[in-house]
Amino acid sequence: MFRRRRSADDFAEEIKSHIEHETDDLQREGLNEEQARRRAKVEFGNAQAARERFYLKDCIAWINNLLRDLQFAIRQLARRPGFASIALLVLALGIGTSVAIFAFVDAALLEPLPYAHPDRVMSVSESDTSLPGWPLSYPDFLDWQAQNKSFSSLDIYTGSGYLLRTATGAEPVHGERVSGGFFHTLGVRPILGRDFNPGEDQPGGPNVTLLSYDAWVHRYGAQPDVVGRTIDLDNKPYTIIGVLPQSFTFALSGDAEFWVPINNLSSHEHSRTFYAFFGIARLRDGVTVQSAQSEIRGISQRLQQQYAITGHDLTASVTPFSEVVTGDVRPILLTLLGGAGLLLLIACINVGSLVLVRAENRRREIAVRGALGASPARLIKQFVTEGLVLALLGSVTGIFIAAALMRLLVHLVPKNMAAGMPFLNGVGLNAHTAAFTVAVALLAALLLAVTPMLRLSLRQLRIGLTDGDRGAAGQLWRRLGANLVIFELAIAVMLLAGAGLLGRSFYRLLHVPLGFEPSHLATADVSVPGSMYATSEQIVELYREVVRRATSLPGVESAGITSRLPVQCDCNTDGIRIVGRPYHGEHNEVDERHISANYLSTLKATLRRGRFFTEADDTSKPGVAVINQTLAQKYFPGQDPIGQSIANDEGGIPSVWQIVGVVDDVREGPLDAPVAPTEYFPMNQIGEHSFTLAVRTSQQASTLLPELVSTLHQINPDLGISNETTMIEKIDTTQAALLHRFSAWLVGGFAAMALILGVVGLYGVISYSVGQRTREIGVRMALGAQRGTVYSLVMRQAAWLTLTGLSIGLLCSLATSMLMRSLLFGVQAWDAATLICVSLLLGLASLAASFLPAHRAAKVNPVEALRAE
């Protein structure tokens, strides 16, 4: 059709030849040349018109037809606004959702990280059987760096907090300590100033810092002369040497503002068994991840032998950095993408069956047009055009929905979590999402164009006119339409089951036993300037003052201090030994928390045996410890731990702690992790310069927060106060809770849409089939059938469809829930209660959807039904 057949010149040439031949003939018949030529031209008629028709026929005709088809298609849609708007909405929602979710997947999993050759950037870590991403110790890092041949560079980083002196006082800020080649390894260059110079990361190196782009803009007004300026971090002067580019993000350090070289190591950090740094490296060209991993493992083993490291069974692991960044969200995103895909499929099927129903109603029209000479190709083109129009309008609307959804979803991710997901900045309509949208739209168009074709095979086009309204075609439709509905219901079951499982996981997660009472607790992090509280007496005095002032606030029942609040992480761990037992270098890893006297009672934790700490447990007394139930059971099975002692290596100094109390497990780690053995040491015996205040109030905790902050500032305006929030809020915004909530809500949304679409589809099929059988029902009723019989006739069909859909769906959902096992918490993939609930819900919804048509069928007036024929 699009092949250019002949040039118009060639055609004109032929006409010229015709006239010459005619002239020759006429001359032979006796006319003179002049007459013959004139006569030949006259006889030919309007040669110009013929040429024009040739030209038009060639290139305009199909455009013309297309325009006519488009007009017709739009008129058809406009004539049935109900059908058109439902079809469009369903399609747009399906396309919009899948594009929006794809945008996330694209940003998180497909878009490369903003580094040079990001696929060569590796995360390097020590690795324990229980913990694959164990941090490195500083001496190990130096040895790995010196001995490896796989990496062109190897660097480390570790998170840090500073107190930044500002015009209004001290402000705790998030910094990151990195080794000198860190930015070089990532392939990132400062946009202003310079990178770290060699040697600046050696012990005793200068206090210099690079600024993040955000810090440069928000703290220093994006002034270019910021380089060279001196700022005050932790009461020490630091020179700003450069500003990092806006595009630079480093997920694992969140929103760090100050980047400082590691040149000031604490006494812990010098130890080969103090694991506090994370490695990042760039693979040399031609070196594979596996070979790098085996090399580093070899080095690690040699070092352990050389330094006789016992305890940890450590090896090393090398993982592409992109996997580390997206590790947590990858299964969720893939689940969501799967959900969105299923939803899109349901949407297309639904619209397809709507189109089908309409094609069915238009069989007469089509038959008539066929009889009047419209070729099958022409009729097919008409359907394709209608499908295209629908798909086009749906996609355009879908893009708007996608844009809105993306904005909504990005905002749903809380700020503290978004900092760890730098890819969220990249979510949007870009080349990838545009290509995806086009692909989805084409798929939808294809489906919508082909569906009526299935129904209207060419043979049927011919017989349609004689066939009347029923017959073989009706049966075919019933079978096809029914299959589509079964398919839809099955998908709805899968999505509902998925959402149910995720919802239950989330519920379980929020209802795991915490071991304390989280409501009515107000909390705030406090950073203490080391220069002002240098001695342990000074800092212990500060703790007491903080607790005393907080407790005297109106409505406050009690207050306590901890090094880290519960339900955050199984970090700040300690390796312990049991005094008086043989020790073979086994590694006994426990969570370590430093707490004040009233802390556990403020949490309302339950004391099992012994006692809590008192103010008297200070540096003048021997070390004491409270342990949790898990530690007691693990290390003192069948014994009374009270009076026993545990030993550790506190700051490089061997220390012994006598157990004075056992407390019921307080969940210190994440909600979805098993409770770790935990030891509590008195804050007064180990001074720390940053701590968290927890205050129990009889009123609403959030109302206390401003007062709490101002009280702390009254004690000393140079205290850095941050993260003031309630315990409930703190738990709700933990990574585990957020991820579970996010996925449960989104899949729940999909499931709700799938349920609606599935039920609408069922309603469509049942009411269509009732419409088809009106005459049959009329005859039955005329012959004396009761209304009850008619009800059961219709409902039986609906029940059959629903049951089939449900059973297939249940089988499939077993398979899909196995796939999303990693997202589940406290629920089995084959959780019977969820599956039963889903089946009941869908069954009831299906019955409701088919009741209406059944009711209509039972109301059929036999006389009218028969007369209508």
Added chain:
Amino acid sequence: MPSQTNPDDRVTLLQGTLDLLILKTLVLGACHGQGIARSILRQSEEAFFVDHGSLYLALQRLEDKKWISAKWGVSENNRKARFYSLTAKGRQQLAEKTNEWQRLTRAMGLILNGGPGTEEV
């Protein structure tokens, strides 16, 4: 001799019959457009006057359907002309269309002449 001076003598070509006439004309051998037009006029005893514009569009249509093929050549009076000839597909079409046409004319004839199976109103 063309007789387009009196249009009443001519019979309007029925839809689709022009194709059949062209195919039939080409059975005898390749021919150019003007020759086809002349041949139809002559053989129909001047009843069918083919509008030449339509003729060439029809030729193009048949060529598109690959029922006929065409190439430029030199005519008997030494002029350049585009010669058309039947393809195998065209030959088959001619047989089918002829058959169809004969059934149609027979049926028309039966009805118009009051043959068996028809009722006079």
